[in-house]
Structure formats: structure tokens, C-alpha cells
Amino acid sequence: MVAADALILQFPLWWFGMPAILKGWIDRVFAYGLAYGYRGEGNRYRYGDGGLSGKRAILSVTVGDRITADRIAAAKEAWRIRLKGLFEEEPIPFRPQNGGDYPDGHVLASHIAMGETGLTAHVAKTRNAAGD
Template sequence: MPAIPRKKVLIVHAHPERTSITRQLADSACEVLGEQGHVVMRSDLYGMGWKAVFDGQDFPRRVNPDRLSFIEESGHAFSHGCQTPDVEEEQRKILAADAVILLFPLWWYSMPAIMKGWVDRVWAFGLAYGYQGAGNAHRYGEGGFAGKRALLAVSVGGPAQDYSPRGINGPLEQLLFPITHGTLFFPGMQVLPTFAVYGTGSIDAQGMAEATTAWRGRVAKLFEDEPIAFRPQNGGDYPDRHALGPHIAPDQTGLMAHVVNASRPLR
């Protein structure tokens, strides 16, 4: 098998406990990628004391001091190089990265607030949305993060059955759709199927060892695995850039209509 070209990978993880499964998976990912010769950048959000709240303090040089418009201020700060240093540093990392791995526990069916705040502050107007000043012309498959890969690793307290296609909590791939399709695919990333560790509230040593082995295998194929087949905005399926054409998946509605061959599981 030919060697995988050397890449840069950004690992972003969010858990306050250093012995957490999230932290263990992040450490394992670093090891695997390092063994492959890749360059690893790391953002431990709790360890960094990341400011989670997106507010007026993010804009040292305001365009309008009387009314806070996040789009206006974010676009001005990004285009004029007057963002806060912590945001600029994270943007530097993500722009340099060929792939981004986000690791977090599933808290109330989403990511922890500190990671959501990382996205809110780093995904600037002009970069992750409003790309090239063209409004929504470049989104869902295009944009400032096009060409990069993304992978979620989620630790889930409950059993896998609760998150199965008919599980009481709802299918995990649909619960995470706002992240995979919205946060990541919207600005152009190719998103890989999510890796999940279930039953983490009672996992034993053997279960953790099995999960770690499976995770290491997924990380090893970070640049080989096929991404989720989200439909790109400008690929012809959305004639008006807003809604699917009547001839596209005519019998489907809801989230999975925006995935090609959605009858196949995403994980």
C-alpha cells in the first residue's frame, strides 16, 4: 500500500476531565496520526480556558458602537485583521489543516457549550459564511473550508439501541445533522460518518479497549474513508438554491432527503 502523503490535522476536544473518554480518544488520535507522519495541531478547549460566549468583546474595533450586529462586526473584524488573538489563532490552525476532528461528549443531544462557542467565534463572516462577499452563493459543499475533511467522535452515555433508527432518543446521525451538515458541510468540508462510543456511563476496561481499537482504525483511514453524501447546493439538486427540485428524492422529506442514498445508514 502506498504511503499516505503527509497532512496537517487539527484535533479539537471538549471535556473538563483529563481522564475522560473524550480525552483518551483525542490522545489516541494524536498517536495514530503521528505514527503516520502527519502534523497534528491540538485545541483542548477546557485546557485553554476558551471563551465560549460570543459577544461584543469579540470586536475590539466596532463598526457601529450603538448596535451590535454580529454579521457586520464579524465581517469587518475578519476582513480588516482586527479579530481577537485567540480567534485568529484558531482560524490559523483550521485554515492550515487538511482535516479537522471534533471530539466531545453528547450533552443534551449536542456538543458542550464551550465547543459551540468555539464554532460561534471562529466561524467568521467572510470565512465560514458570506464567503467572498457573495451571500449564500457558496455554501453546502463550497466555501472557506472547502477541500478539508471533518470527523466527529462522540461519547454517548446511553446504549446504542436508544439511538438506533427507531430508538427513543432518535437516530444519532439525525441528532448530529445540525453539526455535520450545518456547521461542517455548510462552509465546504467533506464530513465523514460519525464515530460513537455508546454506554460510556458504565463502560468497562474491555469495552474501552474495543472502542479505542475501533477508533484507531477510523483515524488511520481519515484520508481514505468516503464522506457522507450530502447534496451540494450548487450541484443541480437545488435549482433555486433553497429547496430540492421536485424530481429529486420526490418521496422523501426532512433531514435525510439532503443525503444521497439516505436509506443507507450514515454510521
């Protein structure tokens, strides 16, 4: 995992989450020392500062549906294009945990991202649909 440039997890959606066997693998691989406990500091190094800093990751989640051959072909092409740009695209600039935006290390400061909710509040620079 440490030597990998990218992590791609592909799995079927199972009861609104990943299958238990994948969850177990993540619990073991991301165990103390890599994702939690990095540098012996508990959860101090998260959100871009931890053991996976600089790595790329992408999820491919499948769900059940009746699907036509045309839709399968379109999905394959979209996935091919997405993977082709995996190392060229700018990463999502999530706010670092230790950069001052989370004074207690867990909760976003009240003066940061005022009026924003959800995931977008934790992105340092808002990107538009074109990716600018």
C-alpha cells in the same frame, strides 16, 4: 483552520448537543468570511462549495455510561481504525447547493430524491453498508 487537512471535534454530549464553550468557538471560527459570507456572497457557498471545500471532518461524541474495560478497548480500536482511514475513505457525496438540486439555494427540488426523507435525500449517490 484553513491550513488544516482535517478537523476532529471531540466533546461530551451535553443536553443533546455540544457544550456551550465549543458552540461559542464554532460561532467565532466559522464566522463571516469562512463558512458564512465566503467570497462576500452570504450563504451562497455551502455544502462543499465554501471555505472548507475539500477538508475532512469527523465528530467524536462521548456519552455517559457504565462501561467495562473490554468495551473501552473495543471502542479505542474502532476509533483507531476509523482515524486510520480518514484520508483514504471517499467522502459522503452530499449534493452541492449550487448544482441545480436546490433551485432556490435552500430547498431540495421536488423531483430530486423522490420518496427519500431525512439525510439520505441530500446525498447525491446512495451508498450501501459496504460503502459501494
